[in-house]
Amino acid sequence: MSKNRYKGFSFYGFCLFFITICLTSTSAIFVYAIVSRWTNGNTLIVAFSVLATIILGAVVCALFDIYRRKIMIERPVKMILQATQKIASGDFSVKLYTMHDYNKFDEYDIIFDNINTMTAELSKNEMLKNDFISNVSHEIKTPLAVIQNYAKSLQNNDLDARKREECINGLVKQTKKLSELITNILKLSKIENQQIVPEIEKFDLAELVRVTTLQYEELFEKKGLELECDIDEMKIVSSASLIEIAINNLVSNAIKFTDKGGKISISLKEDKGNAVIKVKDTGCGISKAVGEHIFDKFYQGDTSHSGEGNGLGLALVKNIIDLIGGEISVESKVGMGSTFTLKIKKDSV
Numbered sequence: 363m364s365k366n367r368y369k370g371f372s373f374y375g376f377c378l379f380f381i382t383i384c385l386t387s388t389s390a391i392f393v394y395a396i397v398s399r400w401t402n403g404n405t406l407i408v409a410f411s412v413l414a415t416i417i418l419g420a421v422v423c424a425l426f427d428i429y430r431r432k433i434m435i436e437r438p439v440k441m442i443l444q445a446t447q448k449i450a451s452g453d454f455s456v457k458l459y460t461m462h463d464y465n466k467f468d469e470y471d472i473i474f475d476n477i478n479t480m481t482a483e484l485s486k487n488e489m490l491k492n493d494f495i496s497n498v499s500h501e502i503k504t505p506l507a508v509i510q511n512y513a514k515s516l517q518n519n520d521l522d523a524r525k526r527e528e529c530i531n532g533l534v535k536q537t538k539k540l541s542e543l544i545t546n547i548l549k550l551s552k553i554e555n556q557q558i559v560p561e562i563e564k565f566d567l568a569e570l571v572r573v574t575t576l577q578y579e580e581l582f583e584k585k586g587l588e589l590e591c592d593i594d595e596m597k598i599v600s601s602a603s604l605i606e607i608a609i610n611n612l613v614s615n616a617i618k619f620t621d622k623g624g625k626i627s628i629s630l631k632e633d634k635g636n637a638v639i640k641v642k643d644t645g646c647g648i649s650k651a652v653g654e655h656i657f658d659k660f661y662q663g664d665t666s667h668s669g670e671g672n673g674l675g676l677a678l679v680k681n682i683i684d685l686i687g688g689e690i691s692v693e694s695k696v697g698m699g700s701t702f703t704l705k706i707k708k709d710s711v
């Protein structure tokens with residue numbers, strides 16, 4: 363914290379104050395000695411001269427202090443005023459340069475430093491907000507354009523039955539995609555704004571993994587994927603609904619990114635008080651460059667699959683795991699497949 367860098371006591375300031383007092387008193391004694399000798403001890407003149415010397419000393423001190431205030435107080439206050447006015451009007455590019463070295467920060471340097479941190483944070487948030495809005499708009503615009511095309515085609519009464527069914531299926535798919543997008547955005551924003559309080563309960567995790575996986579039975583068959591399960595019986599105290607969302611996302615990704623005839627293995631084991639869920643596939647795998655972004659919002663690494671999903675799935679899983687206390691990791695080799703591992707505390711209380 364920047365406060366630790368504040369020295370508080372100024373040695374130079376104290377020395378200056380001490381020297382000024384010494385100089386004024388010495389001058390007063392000096393004047394006293396000289397004027398006493400000149401005037402043969404005329405008390406009135408001596409007293410007047412000493413008083414005049416002290417007043418002169420005080421005036422010099424006051425002038426010096428006015429100058430010091432101008433440089434050390436008025437100047438930084440003016441800079442702070444200008445900076446805060448700019449920030450208030452929405453300009454976050456403000457940067458204040460501190461007046462002293464890092465180790466000699468005074469209160470103003472700390473305020474400058476804090477203002478710089480604040481503007482950096484504000485402009486980062488502004489950028490994230492703009493990115494978010496443009497990503498959401500893009501994700502909504504694409505399916506809407508497709509929906510519009512299908513709807514226009516359906517307006518044509520001459521459309522044959524096969525084409526008509528294709529349009530209707532397309533409409534259902536795109537509206538489902540839009541609804542998933544909105545649901546994911548809402549869930550993400552609720553978790554990020556800490557509006558979701560996980561409902562912690564004791565539940566059968568093995569059963570949850572089995573039931574969630576079985577929901578994809580039809581998809582496994584359709585793609586001719588082999589499914590292997592190695593699930594140890596286990597009851598844990600955590601949030602079943604949030605863990606279900608996480609498993610759903612990992613299994614649906616594994617299916618999506620694995621070509622026909624591939625294999626998906628799902629396991630649940632215990633390791634040092636943690637429940638460890640692994641979702642392994644023999645799909646396209648993830649390169650190192652893509653792997654660095656897969657937990658970012660709206661990031662889609664594999665463009666050949668970008669028609670499905672919206673790049674929010676893993677961001678949501680990561681947020682969920684952070685919220686309930688756990689870890690998510692991934693091991694992958696391009697062309698060989700990926701393994702996503704969820705480590706969840708068996709007792710989140």
Ligand SMILES: Nc1ncnc2c1ncn2[C@@H]1O[C@H](COP(=O)(O)OP(=O)(O)O)[C@@H](O)[C@H]1O
Nearest residue numbers: 615616619656662663664671672673674675676
């Ligand atoms: N099992 C997987 N195999 C290969 N790539 C994956 C896998 N799971 C996730 N990814 C990569 O991570 C990206 C982000 O995943 P996700 O957030 O679920 O978004 P989406 O599924 O909508 O693309 C994907 O676009 C893909 O590039």
Ligand SMILES: [Mg+2]
Nearest residue numbers: 615671675676
């Ligand atoms: Mg996904």
